[in-house]
Amino acid sequence: MTRIPPLPPLVTVEEILTDSLPLLQPSSRMSVTDAAERHIRVQTGGVWQRFDRNVTPYMVEPADITQSRRFRSVVFVGPSQSGKTFMLITTALHAVMCDPAPVQVIHMTKTDANAWVEESLNPTIHNSPDVYDRLGRGATDDSMGRKRFQGMRLTIGYPVPQQLSSRKQKIVLLTDYDHMPQQLGPKDNPEGTPHGMSLQRIKTFLSRGTVVAESTPAFEVTDPEWAPMQSAPHMMPPVSAGIVPLYNGGTRGRWMWRCRDCDEMFEPRFDRLVYDKTRDPMDAGETAEMACPHCGGLTPHRMKFELNRTALSGHGGWLHEARDGSLVEIGDSNLRGTDTASYALNGAAATFANWANLVATYETARRRFEEDGDELGLRQFHFVDCGVPHVPMNGAEGEGVSLEDLKRDRHDLPRGTAPEWTRFITTTVDVQGTYFPVLVTAWGLDGRRTVIDRIDLTQPSDGSQRTLDPAKFAADWDVLCPLAMQVYPVAGQSYGLRSVGVVVDFHGAPGVSDNAEKFWRGRRAAGEGQLWFLSRGHGGFHQRDRVWHEAPERASQGKRKRGVKLLNMATDRLKDTIAAALDRPESAASAFPLPEWMSDDHLREFIAELRTEKGWRPKPGQRRNENTDLSVQAQALAEHKGLRRINPENPPSWAHGGPQNEFAVADHQASTAQPVEARTPAPAAPQRINFLKR
Numbered sequence: 001m002t003r004i005p006p007l008p009p010l011v012t013v014e015e016i017l018t019d020s021l022p023l024l025q026p027s028s029r030m031s032v033t034d035a036a037e038r039h040i041r042v043q044t045g046g047v048w049q050r051f052d053r054n055v056t057p058y059m060v061e062p063a064d065i066t067q068s069r070r071f072r073s074v075v076f077v078g079p080s081q082s083g084k085t086f087m088l089i090t091t092a093l094h095a096v097m098c099d100p101a102p103v104q105v106i107h108m109t110k111t112d113a114n115a116w117v118e119e120s121l122n123p124t125i126h127n128s129p130d131v132y133d134r135l136g137r138g139a140t141d142d143s144m145g146r147k148r149f150q151g152m153r154l155t156i157g158y159p160v161p162q163q164l165s166s167r168k169q170k171i172v173l174l175t176d177y178d179h180m181p182q183q184l185g186p187k188d189n190p191e192g193t194p195h196g197m198s199l200q201r202i203k204t205f206l207s208r209g210t211v212v213a214e215s216t217p218a219f220e221v222t223d224p225e226w227a228p229m230q231s232a233p234h235m236m237p238p239v240s241a242g243i244v245p246l247y248n249g250g251t252r253g254r255w256m257w258r259c260r261d262c263d264e265m266f267e268p269r270f271d272r273l274v275y276d277k278t279r280d281p282m283d284a285g286e287t288a289e290m291a292c293p294h295c296g297g298l299t300p301h302r303m304k305f306e307l308n309r310t311a312l313s314g315h316g317g318w319l320h321e322a323r324d325g326s327l328v329e330i331g332d333s334n335l336r337g338t339d340t341a342s343y344a345l346n347g348a349a350a351t352f353a354n355w356a357n358l359v360a361t362y363e364t365a366r367r368r369f370e371e372d373g374d375e376l377g378l379r380q381f382h383f384v385d386c387g388v389p390h391v392p393m394n395g396a397e398g399e400g401v402s403l404e405d406l407k408r409d410r411h412d413l414p415r416g417t418a419p420e421w422t423r424f425i426t427t428t429v430d431v432q433g434t435y436f437p438v439l440v441t442a443w444g445l446d447g448r449r450t451v452i453d454r455i456d457l458t459q460p461s462d463g464s465q466r467t468l469d470p471a472k473f474a475a476d477w478d479v480l481c482p483l484a485m486q487v488y489p490v491a492g493q494s495y496g497l498r499s500v501g502v503v504v505d506f507h508g509a510p511g512v513s514d515n516a517e518k519f520w521r522g523r524r525a526a527g528e529g530q531l532w533f534l535s536r537g538h539g540g541f542h543q544r545d546r547v548w549h550e551a552p553e554r555a556s557q558g559k560r561k562r563g564v565k566l567l568n569m570a571t572d573r574l575k576d577t578i579a580a581a582l583d584r585p586e587s588a589a590s591a592f593p594l595p596e597w598m599s600d601d602h603l604r605e606f607i608a609e610l611r612t613e614k615g616w617r618p619k620p621g622q623r624r625n626e627n628t629d630l631s632v633q634a635q636a637l638a639e640h641k642g643l644r645r646i647n648p649e650n651p652p653s654w655a656h657g658g659p660q661n662e663f664a665v666a667d668h669q670a671s672t673a674q675p676v677e678a679r680t681p682a683p684a685a686p687q688r689i690n691f692l693k694r
Helices: 013-024 032-039 057-067 084-097 110-126 129-133 194-201 203-208 243-248 281-286 301-312 355-372 376-386 403-408 474-485 512-525 571-582 600-607 626-641
Strands: 041-044 047-050 073-077 103-106 146-149 152-157 171-175 210-215 253-258 289-291 298-300 316-321 340-344 424-429 436-443 449-457 499-505 532-538 547-550 566-570 609-612 615-618
Touching: 032 057, 032 084, 032 129, 041 110, 057 073, 057 084, 057 210, 057 301, 057 316, 057 340, 073 243, 084 103, 084 110, 084 129, 084 152, 084 171, 084 210, 103 110, 103 194, 110 129, 110 152, 171 194, 194 203, 194 210, 210 243, 243 340, 253 301, 281 355, 289 301, 298 301, 301 316, 301 355, 355 376, 355 571, 403 600, 424 474, 424 626, 436 474, 436 626, 449 626, 474 499, 474 512, 499 512, 499 626, 512 532, 532 626, 547 626, 566 571, 566 626, 571 600, 571 609, 571 615, 571 626, 600 626
Parallel strands: 073 210, 073 340, 103 152, 103 171, 171 210, 253 340, 424 499, 499 532, 532 566
Antiparallel strands: 041 047, 146 152, 253 316, 289 298, 424 436, 436 449, 547 566, 609 615
């Protein structure tokens, strides 16, 4: 017997008319902010309460201007957690309560869109009674991708052409714009940018349509020497894509305070904070005060909320560029001729940013960069905390260390001899089609390093005259065995040092990975497993760590792919470190001076790549970059051993100065000396005149 589900309750004609009457009302002239204060609840300290414009006063004008018929687009650049994303909610819900029309929100990805709906949009709707009353009660009226309200729909999508095609929208809201694909559609035939395609969706609504884009910047400055012109004082530096070019094409508004001392207007920016740079980062942050660029008057952090609030009431606020380069309010007739109202908020003015924390974050990142050349902390600070594009410290594309720079500050130690400051040695090996490039690097406690040998292994160790084929013959890898036992004399000392480890590239032509694993297992069986590492590089500046040592996993079922651990390397971050080290004076900490015996061809391998915003890329016409890759492996091994954790007063046994070093050999001629960890006799030292090509 078929069970028939119960019928829905009977709806009378009167109820239908009562539900539809609000749709006959004309659009309200209420501003977005006024509507938010009347109808929307926000969560503050775990309690839902009415929206208050004084919490983030700098969001009032950008939100309200979305209803202006003068502008087709509103662009907001700012730091994270500044309230800019909530502006999208207030704008969308204004359409629900005051001007019913189709609205679309585009998030970075489908997963992020669902998370935003679940964590931000749904709680706001369900805790705002006026808004919730207008939400449809049908089975499909309240889904993750669509909300149906009385007289309008709110759709939530992600940046693909299908989401931004063949749909009529009054408002399109783009959130986290810089983290979206900047070109939609096939790579060889892109359909357009998310912002450009969004403008096509609002054409039906003529001057009532608006596209709103907000984001933290995520693209580096392409010209580090750029400086703002007097005729465009609020322009941001040039970047290749993202929200900053949209901002520069708009009115270029900046949030202003009025100085309490001289009554002049100025923009509160992080670079105008004054603090004691000699203190530790946290202590330095506690001393931070904002300096007026006109009179030098200092404002403590406790006054920030008051200055933001009074700016909203006329003692500051948003000032935009006029046609003549002067600064005017958004309604001025002399405003720049553009259909985009654009805003840029510096992190120092953001309500939820604490100056002490900003300074501590910046100083930690800056000192980290000075120590090892890693820019990740500075990139994150500028993008996320400050809301400004990052100027690459290691040089933009087309810049960097030159061959003349490398040759200007070299040392004259003989080949194969380590400097007197050496505390440990690393050996790194690349895998090419017919040879193994090898680099031997000497390290000091302060991160200083130099090359003490550079060789190419070209022939098998069995004495045959054929060239190596590492991908084809597993036995050819035996030519590497003597590298772990090679001893290098330390200048001015009566002892030599063996390498603390040998790193070999795990990837290459088909067959290389299998033969590399076989070789490593053979070294482990010989009692040298702790001396040998197989490495794998990962590009991009946003890797989770710089170096991590773990076994790879399968893409499915979570099973281990191989029993060998790989020394994983964030190659672009480590290349930043190498580039910074090569540019330092010879006597400086973490410097990388090169020896005079190196040829120009080998020197060029250190500068064979250019830094771009997506990573390091080979220079046009440059074929060999082995020394760059080998130096990255050396940096990775040194950090894995503990270079950045060494206490100079009590260094580990592998970094001791003197014969007590666990890798020291009293007679530096005894290159076949038994290592402390070995359990089997060591192989003979390399006979370079037979199979090494310098």
